[in-house]
Amino acid sequence: xxxxxxxxxxxxxxxxxxxxxxxxxxxxxxxxxxxxxxxxxxxxxxxxxxxxxxxxxxxxxxxxxxxxxxxxxxxxxxxxxxxxxxxxxxxxxxxxxxxxxxxxxxxxxxxxxxxxxxxxxxxxxxxxxxxxxxxxxxxxxxxxxxxxxxxxxxxxxxxxxxxxxxxxxxxxxxxxxxxxxxxxxxxxxxxxxxxxxxxxxxxxxxxxxxxxxxxxxxxxxxxxxxxxxxxxxxxxxxxxxxxxxxxxxxxxxxxxxxxxxxxxxxxxxxxxxxxxxxxxxxxxxxxxxxxxxxxxxxxxxxxxxxxxxxxxxxxxxxxxxxxxxxxxxxxxxxxxx
Numbered sequence: 001x002x003x004x005x006x007x008x009x010x011x012x013x014x015x016x017x018x019x020x021x022x023x024x025x026x027x028x029x030x031x032x033x034x035x036x037x038x039x040x041x042x043x044x045x046x047x048x049x050x051x052x053x054x055x056x057x058x059x060x061x062x063x064x065x066x067x068x069x070x071x072x073x074x075x076x077x078x079x080x081x082x083x084x085x086x087x088x089x090x091x092x093x094x095x096x097x098x099x100x101x102x103x104x105x106x107x108x109x110x111x112x113x114x115x116x117x118x119x120x121x122x123x124x125x126x127x128x129x130x131x132x133x134x135x136x137x138x139x140x141x142x143x144x145x146x147x148x149x150x151x152x153x154x155x156x157x158x159x160x161x162x163x164x165x166x167x168x169x170x171x172x173x174x175x176x177x178x179x180x181x182x183x184x185x186x187x188x189x190x191x192x193x194x195x196x197x198x199x200x201x202x203x204x205x206x207x208x209x210x211x212x213x214x215x216x217x218x219x220x221x222x223x224x225x226x227x228x229x230x231x232x233x234x235x236x237x238x239x240x241x242x243x244x245x246x247x248x249x250x251x252x253x254x255x256x257x258x259x260x261x262x263x264x265x266x267x268x269x270x271x272x273x274x275x276x277x278x279x280x281x282x283x284x285x286x287x288x289x290x291x292x293x294x295x296x297x298x299x300x301x302x303x304x305x306x307x308x309x310x311x312x313x314x315x316x317x318x319x320x321x322x323x324x325x326x327x328x329x330x331x332x333x334x335x336x337x
Contacts, residue, residue: 010263014278021285029292035160035168037288043239045284046173047232049277051255052262053184054228056276059259060188061221062201062268063113063120066256067128068225069248071105072233074131076243079234080144088148098234099227105131106226110218120222128252135245144243152241173235180228185273193220202269257307258283283307 025032051068058065075098082097083089089097105127112123158170188194200207200217208214237243262279264271287300 011272011275011278014262014275014282018278018281018285021282021289025285025289025292029289032289032292034166035162036166037292039158039168039170041284041288042174043169043171045280046171046177047236047239048251048255048258048284049177049280050173050180050228050232050235051251052259052276052280053181053273054225054232055255055259056262056264056271056273057184057188057197057224058120058221059264059266060201060268060271061197061217062204063218063221064256064266065106065109065120065124065222065225066252067105067109067124067131068229068232069250069252069255070128070131070135071102071226072229072236073245073248074105074135075101075230075233076237077135077139077144077245080147080243083148083151088150090150094151094234095231098230100230102226102228102230102233103223104226106222106224106229107219109226110215110222113222114215114218132246132249139245141245143245145241147237147241147243151237154238171239173239176231176235180231181273181277184224184228187224188273197221198269200268204268253304253308254283255280257304261307 022032031037051072054068055065078101079094079098083094086093109120109124109127112118112127113120116123155172156169157172157175158168160168162168188197196207196212197217197220199210200212200214204214207217233248236248240247258279259271259276260266260279261282262271262275262277264275264279283304286303290297290300
């Protein structure tokens with residue numbers, strides 16, 4: 001109950017900040033509240049929110065994953081050759097293949113974390129570099145433009161043309177994002193697995209003694225992140241109509257900042273889907289507002305860095321590491337069983 005009240009407070013504060021930002025930008029710019037800009041915000045940040053709800057599950061379980069953006073790039077490249085081998089593929093096969101590939105990469109992280117009893121940030125730094133190095137080695141850094149037509153055809157769930165001829169539209173990625181958000185909410189709030197993930201993240205030793213399967217919790221958390229990484233990478237190609245090996249490199253910090261700003265605790269056991277959405281909105285509106293105001297994009301990077309620093313310094317982060325006599329260690333993730 002105390003955790004729920006704290007989460008509600010964080011969400012309320014972040015909601016107030018967002019409202020003030022919207023009011024300020026609407027007064028200082030002529031285009032922020034325009035329908036075309038608002039729909040563009042949703043389209044451009046749909047993939048980030050898909051990744052964010054995946055990362056939320058990992059953080060709730062007491063882990064950290066910074067390899068998901070690179071994993072999404074790997075999924076994109078492998079999927080291209082899978083579709084070619086299958087004679088072109090279709091949307092159903094696309095979701096199936098990209099989701100399965102993403103889950104596979106996520107389970108590699110889970111297996112390494114559980115098998116070596118090493119905190120997840122160390123493992124995912126290693127897999128981040130391994131995935132990216134292998135991708136660049138085998139792809140040669142080449143862009144891929146020759147993609148199946150069904151994958152690059154734009155599908156809109158909403159279209160509107162203003163009197164001045166300006167188009168406003170919402171792409172398929174927004175609908176997929178909504179599906180991923182709902183699925184994640186159902187997982188963590190309406191299933192026994194979700195309750196076990198919160199318990200494991202908050203008190204791993206207590207959860208283990210209560211009969212929670214530690215390996216299963218890690219597999220579910222990182223597998224879900226992998227699934228979201230695969231789906232996000234799949235939809236990113238539909239948006240940009242190309243596969244670029246380093247295009248997603250660096251996006252993981254934006255997503256991490258958004259999720260922790262939304263109230264997810266880096267020490268585990270805390271976080272909500274609503275807070276995650278508000279965090280992504282904060283990052284998106286900040287970036288959009290800086291662009292509209294003509295401020296250097298480097299200012300956005302400084303804000304993201306400051307946001308992560310504030311989140312880390314204000315989080316109750318702890319970790320009981322083997323061999324440390326139960327000492328609480330900053331920047332911890334899941335506790336080893």
